[in-house]
Amino acid sequence: MKQExxxxxxxxxxxxxxxxxxxxxxxxxxxxxxxxxxxxxxSTDYIKCNKDDVENVKTLLETGRQLEVDEYYxxxxxxxxxxxxxxxxxxxxxxxxxxxxxxxxxxxxxxYRET
Numbered sequence: 001m002k003q004e005x006x007x008x009x010x011x012x013x014x015x016x017x018x019x020x021x022x023x024x025x026x027x028x029x030x031x032x033x034x035x036x037x038x039x040x041x042x043s044t045d046y047i048k049c050n051k052d053d054v055e056n057v058k059t060l061l062e063t064g065r066q067l068e069v070d071e072y073y074x075x076x077x078x079x080x081x082x083x084x085x086x087x088x089x090x091x092x093x094x095x096x097x098x099x100x101x102x103x104x105x106x107x108x109x110x111x112y113r114e115t
Contacts, residue, residue, distance in 0.1 A: 023048040043106040054100045063090035
């Protein structure tokens with residue numbers, strides 16, 4: 001369970017870094033620990049993004065969970081500041097929903113518990 005919590009913490013940290021690196025002025029974070037999953041919601045009232053940036057974020061986060069990355073490479077998150085970080089996050093979550101209404105963004109990620 002502790003490793004699962006560490007993975008969720010890394011995911012949240014990467015989302016915060018993404019928002020702050022894109023000039024977010026206010027960031028709200030919600031983490032729900034449900035019976036079979038974690039739900040992470042991050043929203044910002046203002047973020048500097050354009051349509052291409054948002055499409056890139058969607059593509060990276062909607063990759064879908066890849067167990068080999070989830071098991072072995074999750075500790076690499078936070079090592080550099082690049083799109084690779086969000087790509088790793090995308091490979092650590094089961095579902096991702098990105099909503100952007102310029103200048104606001106909401107990202108919801110769902111990570112099912114390991115069985």
